[in-house]
Amino acid sequence: MPARVPCCSKCHCSILLFAAMLLACAPGAARAQAAGPSSLSTKDPLLSSATRAQTAEEKVMTGIESARRGAHEVAVRYFTEALQSGGLSRYDQGMALKARALAWFDRGMMEESLKDFTAAAAILPSDPDVFHNRANIYLKMGRNAEAQADLNNAQDLYFDRGSLWLEKDDLDKAISDFGKAILLDAKDADAYLHRGIALKIKGDLDKAIQDYTKSIDLQPDATAYSNRGNAWLKKGDLIRAKADYDKAESLDPSYPHTYFNRSQLFLQQGDLQSALQDINKALAINTQDAQAYAARGDIYLRLGNAGQAEQEFKKAQAIDPQVILPQSSTGGPPPTLGAIQ
Template sequence: MFAALLVGLLLLLPQTVAAEDLESLYGRALQASQSGDFVQALPLWDQVLELSPNDAAALSNRGNVRLALGDPDGAIADQARSIELAPEEPDPHLNRGTAEESIQDWAAAEADYLWILERDATDASALYNLGNVRGSTGDWDSARRLYEEAAHARPGFAMARSSAALAAWQQQDLVWAEAELRKLIRRYPLFADARAALSGLLWQGGFSGEAESHWAAAAGLDTRYRQKDWLLDVRRWPPQPTQQLMAFLALEER
């Protein structure tokens, strides 16, 4: 009887060890992803998926890491497989949309965001990302509306409010844009996006002294706002605000 029990325990042991290894690997992979160490995270997710190839969450996480490492096609493939395994989960659609945006496949990204919004019209991330898509295709009226809806759906979504102000600026609704940016700065004094935007808007209006003051704060918080390509392609500023900020910086650097 004792021998039979011992054999049974030995047969169970490899599965128990494998389960413990998987849990440990998953935790390490997640920690590396969350800390931004994507080079370390990728092989860890590969190992997780070797042990559990149908783990939809692991596939979606690896897809995010692949995108961060400059592999949008691999990211899209991982998110698509995750969707097959968990067809009602919104996160893989959101993540795939982000990867599709990175290769400017606006129609595919929009379809993924609309899939989410058809099921939850108040999903702030999908609203915001769809606003980015609409802005990237030149529809700033729709982009502004979506940014405002995202900010309403998630109180404290400062980037959505800043994007709405930038879209308003693009529409020449300058009074509203300035008022909204000032509100954001009062509430979030270290928010570089609003500071940089207000710098360009004030300079355009002839208030160069105050523009320089806000820019000094913005530049100290985030140097990327000096980069035109980053503003347009990554942060997704509209063309008019971008042009005005670049003009202000060109004059400041003379």
């Protein structure tokens, strides 16, 4: 993986305020359109006071519903009552401030919105939407230096959050956040690379190749070339895959994944000796790669050396008991192990 390391904290989202997160970036009219029909009719602000919200949770949900309907003044009142009630957790306070800031913004009250976004930022320092929205307010106020600082912070946080979604295999959210990072910095090679990885895992190989290519254009490195090689390999274009793997090796001979991936290409071509040479290189660099030991065992099986293959499988399982072994180790035909994502 690239040198850029995600730094975002564990994703924390209460059920109560999940809907508020959905309102974070869209303009007021778009939010109202996207919200769909109300599911909170018994707490509608237009009903009598006897049916109105009482708990802090109800007040926040009614505030969200009011904002969806365009009743931003009513929304502010409910968010304020919820915040003053003392019934919200620290995190939910931050989310309520964020939601109220959006309601202030939709009312055209920039100072109040800025104050709430600033208070929310102190509670939710890893939430990119807070800084992105506050940057828009700074821009409207002509405070360009502060806006740029917030945009830079938001861009990094979108990347970090996208990386977290990628680790959790939530590919759509990862793709969305990497896309937001790219919108804020069209020269972020890492964001293109990581979005490409998510797209490749999702199976959208053509778009993945486009992102890998953009990353390479911005910052050629072994990781991008090796990952693009994987996409070409998945598409069955062995010539382009081999060219990308070779380029990755020339850029960084110490990157082990290139050798692992190229060994899979050689397996598809039936060149077992070249596959073995590459997997040996991968393991010389990273001696703790369980999947590489399993892959080497697969190669030995294909070469007819069952004894050596069994030793490789034992090494793989000693490192990772959950490692995927070739079917041939249990009597089935030896498949080609998948290239890394």
